[in-house]
Amino acid sequence: MPELPEVDIIKQSLKKTILHKKIRKVLINNKNLRFKLDSTFEKNINKTKVLNVTRKAKYLVINLDNNKFLLMHFGMSGTLHLVRNINNRNTNLSFYKDLKLPIKHNHVEIFFSKFKLVYNDPRRFGFIKIIDNLEKLKLYFKRLGPEPPERRFNLNYIQVKFKHIKKNIKSTLLDQNIISGLGNIYVNEILFSAGIIPTKKTHNLKLKNLKDLIIFSKKILKNAIKKGGSSIRDFQNTSGNKGKFQDEFKVYGKENTICPRKNCTGKITKIFISNRSTFYCKLCQK
DNA sequence: AAGAGGCCCTGATAGC
């Protein structure tokens, strides 16, 4: 599900709610995610305090006061829900107001004094993992390329990097080892804004193309975060609110509509690249 | 050895 902007929205929600709070109880309903939940999971996080919440690419990182890190990835369908206790004075933690909380696939529930965080993932492509210390966390992220919002994601970087990449630009932008944080939606949108056809070979891109890719990937992600992310199907922040960026999609899911670019009369076409749906305008993306 | 494709899952929706 979430790409960089959506995970950022989750991070922002959590910063307002769980920072400096203590984990009171951990409930594991289903260990089966992409990777089976570690048997020491509960022991590692129970009774700890949340020191910080950060995001790296599409990963959410919760920094605990035992120097360990709770790492989450949401795959295609993972969500995190904040469920408030409707009776604050109730200490047995059993009554919660349900914010459209899914019933099935609530893999893990993390209880704080006045609410709980619920990790839900029907398709189980996501995972939760404990990382023992900062060194191991850095090592875990070592393979990831720069994210578009970062300064090191710049013209010089992609000029050097793209020169020897022969695959199509869409696959390159989705490759987390080259650029991290982008997923299928935003890659489609970025390529449209940059006027680049998704099947274009990466090493054949012109200087203008590279400049546009930098500009639009930064711009589109920034705007998406500002709009609260994209809610297609069921993405929502931890409080159950939906994002608005899906209203600004130019090509994603817009098969057979007229190209929104000014003075362009092309039609949005759908093709598959590496089994991922790809939308573009045949006329203005070259 | 880079790059293409299969596969891991469940659920919603389309089409018959």
Add this chain to the structure above:
DNA sequence: TGCTATCAGGGCCTCT
């Protein structure tokens, strides 16, 4: 209505 097929915000693994 109820079946079957197709398709989903991802990424790891294998094969060439």
